[in-house]
Amino acid sequence: MIPELLIDKDILSSAMMQEVDRCKKAIELAEQGKKITLICGGDPGIYAMAGLVLEIASTLNSSIEIEIVPGLAALNSCAARLGAPLMHDFAAISLSDLLTPWDLIEKRVSAAAQADFIIVLYNPKSKKRIKHIARAQELILVHRDGNTPAGVVTAATRENEKITITTLANLLEADINMQSTVIIGNSKTFQWQDYMITPRGYSDKYSI
Amino acid sequence: MIPELLIDKDILSSAMMQEVDRCKKAIELAEQGKKITLICGGDPGIYAMAGLVLEIASTLNSSIEIEIVPGLAALNSCAARLGAPLMHDFAAISLSDLLTPWDLIEKRVSAAAQADFIIVLYNPKSKKRIKHIARAQELILVHRDGNTPAGVVTAATRENEKITITTLANLLEADINMQSTVIIGNSKTFQWQDYMITPRGYSDKYSI
Numbered sequence: 001m002i003p004e005l006l007i008d009k010d011i012l013s014s015a016m017m018q019e020v021d022r023c024k025k026a027i028e029l030a031e032q033g034k035k036i037t038l039i040c041g042g043d044p045g046i047y048a049m050a051g052l053v054l055e056i057a058s059t060l061n062s063s064i065e066i067e068i069v070p071g072l073a074a075l076n077s078c079a080a081r082l083g084a085p086l087m088h089d090f091a092a093i094s095l096s097d098l099l100t101p102w103d104l105i106e107k108r109v110s111a112a113a114q115a116d117f118i119i120v121l122y123n124p125k126s127k128k129r130i131k132h133i134a135r136a137q138e139l140i141l142v143h144r145d146g147n148t149p150a151g152v153v154t155a156a157t158r159e160n161e162k163i164t165i166t167t168l169a170n171l172l173e174a175d176i177n178m179q180s181t182v183i184i185g186n187s188k189t190f191q192w193q194d195y196m197i198t199p200r201g202y203s204d205k206y207s208i
Numbered sequence: 209m210i211p212e213l214l215i216d217k218d219i220l221s222s223a224m225m226q227e228v229d230r231c232k233k234a235i236e237l238a239e240q241g242k243k244i245t246l247i248c249g250g251d252p253g254i255y256a257m258a259g260l261v262l263e264i265a266s267t268l269n270s271s272i273e274i275e276i277v278p279g280l281a282a283l284n285s286c287a288a289r290l291g292a293p294l295m296h297d298f299a300a301i302s303l304s305d306l307l308t309p310w311d312l313i314e315k316r317v318s319a320a321a322q323a324d325f326i327i328v329l330y331n332p333k334s335k336k337r338i339k340h341i342a343r344a345q346e347l348i349l350v351h352r353d354g355n356t357p358a359g360v361v362t363a364a365t366r367e368n369e370k371i372t373i374t375t376l377a378n379l380l381e382a383d384i385n386m387q388s389t390v391i392i393g394n395s396k397t398f399q400w401q402d403y404m405i406t407p408r409g410y411s412d413k414y415s416i
Binding site: 043046047055056068072079090094114115190195198 | 232253254261263276300319322408410411415
């Protein structure tokens with residue numbers, strides 16, 4: 001996705017799921033004195049590669065210099081595409097139980113729903129993992145109205161981008177896949193035109 | 209902060225706390241056919257101006273075209289300065305009770321602590337609001353060890369930037385002010401050198 005930045009650079013790439021090898025290789029090359037840039041989509045600091053690099057570096061007690069450059073995470077770009085859903089306290093939760101026990105994920109979904117956080121769901125669904133989003137919906141519905149706006153953004157800002165605003169009750173009818181991020185509003189979130197808006201609270205205090 | 213982008217532009221600026229007037233003015237000018245850019249620090253979509261613009265536009269049922277351009281929120285940039293604290297599920301909570309009832313804020317802090325979310329505290333302290341951070345610390349300590357790493361980033365990436373990594377128990381000894389963001393780790397977060405690192409869980413599954 002960034003060919004113009006890669007001219008005259010040596011490039012190493014790896015397949016999905018090879019994150020550990022990729023980070024180890026990057027550190028190994030940096031240890032040899034090379035200047036290495038490890039690239040990932042989104043913000044490397046949010047559910048991404050920054051942590052794994054630092055974890056591996058700490059295991060090796062490496063003395064290489066590491067700089068984390070922040071970027072736009074899926075929550076930043078998907079929120080912008082939906083309007084302004086993240087105007088108030090929110091929780092980000094990944095529904096992938098590959099590296100996290102499912103009971104802990106359920107606990108977090110319920111806690112976030114009960115305390116009226118806006119909820120951003122990462123990794124809501126994959127080919128193998130299709131029931132997790134339905135269970136999350138069920139848990140959130142215990143505490144939140146079915147008419148609560150819910151947004152689904154797939155492949156944000158890319159050619160195949162798809163944006164859907166629906167409701168919590170109808171969430172499962174939306175197309176959701178591995179490239180999707182789901183944002184469920186809090187009890188104050190409303191839809192106007194094609195925008196999902198969570199009020200910050202100004203209207204309780206000022207005339208808007 | 210962006211003079212080079214403002215050459216040949218008409219500029220209207222307003223003081224802090226005048227957000228409602230500022231948004232109304234922007235919409236009013238856009239309604240007249242002008243192309244208006246409303247600028248704010250961080251990501252306009254996270255606790256910032258995007259929501260207020262859309263709220264006011266919805267009240268007026270305005271037909272102007274609005275595009276939200278995402279940016280780096282404090283949570284993105286502060287996380288990067290601290291290392292990789294946001295590698296797992298996290299909750300963002302503002303401790304400002306100017307527009308939100310304090311009991312709801314307490315409920316959210318407790319829920320986030322109990323479900324082992326990494327916690328990002330926006331607006332942790334101001335000149336008038338000095339006890340809120342102490343109360344938040346107290347609520348989090350009910351569920352989380354005092355040795356949990358806690359990071360304070362003040363004025364991220366600016367000239368007067370200050371980065372502190374301390375513990376939840378010692379948090380109040382750090383310099384915290386209106387420009388600070390506080391990030392409290394989850395039960396797995398650790399400190400290595402000057403980095404605050406939350407493991408994603410790879411080490412439970414793979415040899416790192």
